[in-house]
Amino acid sequence: MKDTANMSPAEIRAMIRNNEWIKPTSGMAKGFTQANLAILKKDLAFEFLLFCQRNPKPCPILDVTEPGSPIPRLIAPEADIRTDIPKYRIYRSGELAEEVTDIMKYWEDDMVAFLIGCSFTFEHPLMNNGIPVRHIEENCNVAMYKTNIPCVKAGRFEGPMVVSMRPIPEKDVVRAVQITSRFPAVHGAPIQIGNPARIGIKDINKPDFGDRVTIREGEVPVFWACGATPQAIAMEVKPELMITHAPGHMFIADVLDEQYSVF
Amino acid sequence: MKDTANMSPAEIRAMIRNNEWIKPTSGMAKGFTQANLAILKKDLAFEFLLFCQRNPKPCPILDVTEPGSPIPRLIAPEADIRTDIPKYRIYRSGELAEEVTDIMKYWEDDMVAFLIGCSFTFEHPLMNNGIPVRHIEENCNVAMYKTNIPCVKAGRFEGPMVVSMRPIPEKDVVRAVQITSRFPAVHGAPIQIGNPARIGIKDINKPDFGDRVTIREGEVPVFWACGATPQAIAMEVKPELMITHAPGHMFIADVLDEQYSVF
CATH class of the missing domain: 3.40.1640.10 (PSTPO5379-like)
Known part of the structure; x- marks a missing residue:
């Protein structure tokens, strides 16, 4: 092999x-x-x-x-x-x-x-900092959701932003923001922390794309803008x-x- | 008034x-x-x-x-x-x-x-950190130079990068890099520190655009990518x-x- x-x-x-x-x-x-x-x-x-x-x-x-x-x-x-x-x-x-x-x-x-760009690029730095990436641990696709956040229209292209979610241990949330802020060219910092309803997500256990992942006790769902957005909108x-x-x-x-x- | x-x-x-x-x-x-x-x-x-x-x-x-x-x-x-x-x-x-x-x-x-974007956006944070911005002190235009750094071509558009130069006190150079790194959407970190010849600048006292500014004892010329580039190339x-x-x-x-x- x-x-x-x-x-x-x-x-x-x-x-x-x-x-x-x-x-x-x-x-x-x-x-x-x-x-x-x-x-x-x-x-x-x-x-x-x-x-x-x-x-x-x-x-x-x-x-x-x-x-x-x-x-x-x-x-x-x-x-x-x-x-x-x-x-x-x-x-x-x-x-x-x-x-x-x-x-x-x-x-x-x-x-x-x-x-x-793809979120793989910031997932390695998260893991290098000891922050778990659940969908990698569970060997499935990242959980993705349609939100109520409108993208800025351009010509015929318009529609809602798609986000990816990673459950982050509460103690690591600040560090996860810092790490992903270093990568503005690849989604950058999260767009929401801990409140799926605020961005129009009704059921965190029913992602619109990808797979459901386990959110453990003491973990916070953190949402990043997702590269599935442009394809979905196109x-x-x-x-x-x-x-x-x-x-x-x-x-x-x-x-x-x-x-x-x-x- | x-x-x-x-x-x-x-x-x-x-x-x-x-x-x-x-x-x-x-x-x-x-x-x-x-x-x-x-x-x-x-x-x-x-x-x-x-x-x-x-x-x-x-x-x-x-x-x-x-x-x-x-x-x-x-x-x-x-x-x-x-x-x-x-x-x-x-x-x-x-x-x-x-x-x-x-x-x-x-x-x-x-x-x-x-x-x-325009470098005004990162000059205020420099000044807020006590770092002098010489062309503002001297009430003239920033010094700009054509370099030997080729831009990445796109269709008919091609040519060298134009840079702006600010003399920075040696003790503040690291801080100036940190501050401007926060603004990747507006030129970001410098592209050269202290070696104008390396990027094809023959005489630091003869800018190609804008005005000559004073470089004082103990100051280092620091170069940032400049928004004059796209216009010059267009x-x-x-x-x-x-x-x-x-x-x-x-x-x-x-x-x-x-x-x-x-x-």
């Missing part, structure tokens, strides 16, 4: 490109940033970029390719966005049409790929064609998580 | 709109953010937004208007970008054509206004029509400087 945690991002991307890895990327190339993918045609790209610009907490952009170019020059200049993700989803008019392992045949000259626009990664099947960049910290 | 330091942003913008103030905005509405303006037509707007996205240190975007809308909804939803700046510059094919006090007659349905593209604020005649937003700090 390959030691994928200690392989380089380039080695892992090569393995993925050759269809030797068609599984989730969690835990691979430890310390390196993983990113969400959203591909749109150029006529929607300006509005989507504007939407992300106006909503930086849920939509932290790590890279945007030049129209027609499949190369994410900023975060992985040797990569090809069309082949280097294990599994893609093709959406037509907002409906899932198929899942594929490369998108060469779907790629068009007016496509723009958005690589969007879907509502029902673009003729939109391509994303399949959940958990992320793009692995050449940038270290720590490089996104501001100090 | 009006106490413009203690007037609200809305009061000052009204005064400007009525042509009762056609002077620089330095020191007005103390504590509120002032922004640079760049207006381009939509065909260039996507590339310019991408350029800013890829170069966040020199090009910190505070707001982008919807194409055709003159309202900066994020930072001053009651303002009108066409009238609320004391003096504008009209550039045609990269050449200064005229200076005007409003741009109503130049406004077109496909124009997009970019409001870009000019190189020689857009058919580009509108900017006149130097020092800034847009005053409803957002407090402190609200741009990440903690």
